[in-house]
Amino acid sequence: MKRSLINDIKRQKYIYLMIFIPLVFYTVFKYIPLWNAQIAFRNFKSVRYGILNSPFVGLDNFKEFVTSYYFWNLIRNTLMYSFGKLLVSLPAAIILALAIYECRRSVLRKLVQTLAYLPHFLSWVIMYGILLSLFAPGDGIINDLLKSLGKKPIDFLTNSTTFPWLVIFSDAWKEMGWSAIIFIAALMGIDVALFEAAMVEGASSWQRVRYITLPAIRPVVVIVLLLKIGTIMDAGFNQIFMLYSPAVYNVADIIDTWVYRQGLLDGRFGLATAAGLFKGVIGMILIFTSNFLSKKYTDNSLF
Amino acid sequence: MKRTKATESVSVKLTGADRRFNILVNIVMVFLLIILALPLWSTIALSFRPSTFIGTYIQGMALPPWKWSFAAYHSLLGNNGFLIAFTNSLKILFQGVFFALLLTIPLAYGLSVKDLRGRKWIIIFVIIPYIFNVGLVPIYILIAKLKMINHLSAIYLPLAIGTYNMLIMKSFFEGIPNELRESAHIDGCNDLQVLVRIILPLSKAIIMTIGLYYGVAFWNDYFHPMLYLNKDMLRPLPILLRNILLAAGMNEFVEASAFGEAPIEAIKAASVFMSAIPMIVAYPFIQKYFTKGTLLGSVKG
Structure with missing residues (x-):
């Protein structure tokens, strides 16, 4: 041996x-970094003192995080954005994929397809610029329309009622084309003979969609949903960090943005790391759940 | 689309319901087209809006091209800060993709060799940090300790291997028949030569795809540069754009635009468009690779 x-x-x-x-x-x-994460259990003041020289405080940081008044707020926002995005983006992606697949006008189809994938490649900084051109308080299309209707302009980006909607729908706009790719691929894989048989039997277009096209993408929807379980805690840091401002912290803050502000702006390294670890452990459990379920119900798995 | 042709060859005559269905599909498509194009167009039109323009936003979007003003672009391209930022972004892009592929390809190939001793343990070693994310602060402390703050490498080196990308590449390599490797061994190639002479030429598509994944991520990254680069000379385009949009870095541009007399909104929009241009230009080339790559990733991550 x-x-x-x-x-x-x-x-x-x-x-x-x-x-x-x-x-x-x-x-x-x-x-x-995994080793450095032990500062969650320490009172770590600065890089110069070193990690091992910082006093050990046990679970104090975790207790402070979990019992603080903002804790449930952070959890609520994280879940709100995660599920909100899923609820809007997934149907949008499916409708887009179906429309592209069923469209007989090739120019229109190519145009929509090309434009739909493009935003995926734009950064959230660029997206912020685009959103400003649409929603800026003084100028911008939407407020222009509101003003012409005799209504008061709204600053959508700093208004705590409109901000969550803006986050959810801007994400759907940016990613729906990208998410549709996998559905389009599933549709392209449908056996043409099925449609021919259906036509011979006299099935209408609606019936073909109902009994051939939709069943074909159902397994893909299941896969997407199962994979989504693993990333519930990731509500879109890059997006929210770029779009939010102090006026909307209350509805905008997710665990990641809060960790950034506490840890790197306010220097509460231990507390921020504890929050990061908290999120990491839940994320790990979710990934295992997702992997277990997709192994069981589909043939796909990450590991 | 194959199916379209096939169904049309079979169908004799469209019924009324079928026709209504097609009309509905086209209406949905036009609606989607408007939803997708309008925000892009509003930004582009804004960047060309002359300072003399009076009217509503919608009127501004319908402005004919001969009334456009290029003042915003003149003042941007004449601005030193913008050119420096653009150069920095290119440096991060090319250095980043180079190192990312240099590290990702050998690991993916090594782990794709099924009879490698300890392969299982190495894969577990690689996957643990991927599953258990410790968050921002521990990594920031590491970068600070390594004295990488204010080095461009701080942006791309810590991200040089994306475990997910590496796993996609690994599963691609696993699909290459093992006989190729064995026969090369018999011909006297060692594993390095096998990788360079046999595997890589067969893997152009996946290398393009993964390279482009990395490239887009590096080009679009604003968060890590914001964390690790705090000198003006080092800031890449997304940081500059962010400063312009948040109006913090506006002063130098207002001065510069005194010559070009472009409105501030136009300069903001022009810098948005200019930052997006490399992506828009590269987009037709990368589209096919990207769609291939996502499918590969979704079939077996």
């Missing part, structure tokens, strides 16, 4: 050689 181990390693020395540096990368950039 031992000899064969040495032989194996010798035989594949070039493979070990080529994965060596990437594994060093993992050790430095993934495992040292």
Whole structure:
């Protein structure tokens, strides 16, 4: 056994050689942060003192986070954005995919398809600029319309009623084309013979959609939903961080944005790390759940 | 679309219900087209709006091209800060993609070799940090300790291997028949030569796809530059754009635009459009690779 181990390693020395540096990368950039995460259990003041010199405080940081008045607010917002986005984006993506698939006008189809994928590649900074052109308080299309209707202009980005809707719908606008790709692929995989048979039997277009097209994308919807379970805690940091402002912290703050402000702006490293770990543990449980369920109900799994 | 042709060859005559269905589909498509195009157009039109323009926003969007003003673009392109930021973004993009592929490809290939001893443990080693995300602060402390603050490498090095991208690439390599590798071994190639001479030429599509994933992520990243780069000379385009939009970095542009007399809104919109241009130009080329890549990822991540 031992000899064969040495032989194996010798035989594949070039493979070990080529994965060596990437594994060093993992050790430095993934495992040292894991080690650093112990500051969640310490009263860590600054990088200069070092981690091990900071006093150990047990679960104090976690207690402070969980019992604070903002805790439930953060959880509520995180879940609100996660589920809100899913509820809007998923039907939007399915409708887009169906429309693209059923459309007989090839120019219109190509145009919509191209425009639908494009926003996925734009950053949230660019998206913020685009949203300003639509929703800016003084200028911008929507307020222009409101004014022409004799109504008062609304600052959608700093109004705590409109802000969540803006977050959810701007995300749907940006990502619906991208999310539709997987549905379009499923539709393209439908056997043409099914449609031919349906036409011979005299099925109408509606019946074809109802009995052939929709059933074809149902398994994909299941996969997407199962994968989504794993990322419920990620409500869209880059987006919300770019769009929010102190006026809407109350409805905008998710765990990630709060961790940033506490940890890196206010210097409460221990508390922020505790919140990050809290999120990390829940995220891990969700990923395992998602993976377990998709292994059970579909053939897909991450690991 | 194959199906369209096939159904049309079979169908004899469209019934009234079928025709209504097609009309509905087209209405939905036109509606989607408007929803998708309007926000883009409103930004582009705003960037060309002359300072002499008086009227509503909608009228501004319908302004004919011969009345457009290029003042906003003149003042942006004549501005040193903008050019520096653009250069920094390009540096991050190219250096980032280079290092990302340099690290991701060998690991993905190594882990795709099924009979590699300890493969299972190495995969677990790689996946643990992917599943358990410790958040922002521990990584920030690491970057600060490594003295990488105010180095462009702080933006791309910590992100040089995306575990998800690596797993997609690994499952692609796993699909290449093992016989190729074995016969190359018999011909006297070692594994490095196998990777460079046999695997890589077969994997252009996946390398393009993953390279583009990395490229888009690096080009669009504003958060890490905001964390790690706090010198003006180092800031990339998204940071500059963010400052312009949040009006913090507006002064230098207002001065510059004194020559070009472009309205501030036009400068904001022009800088949005200019930051998006590289993505829009590259988009037709990357579209096919991207769609392929997502499907690959969704079938087996």
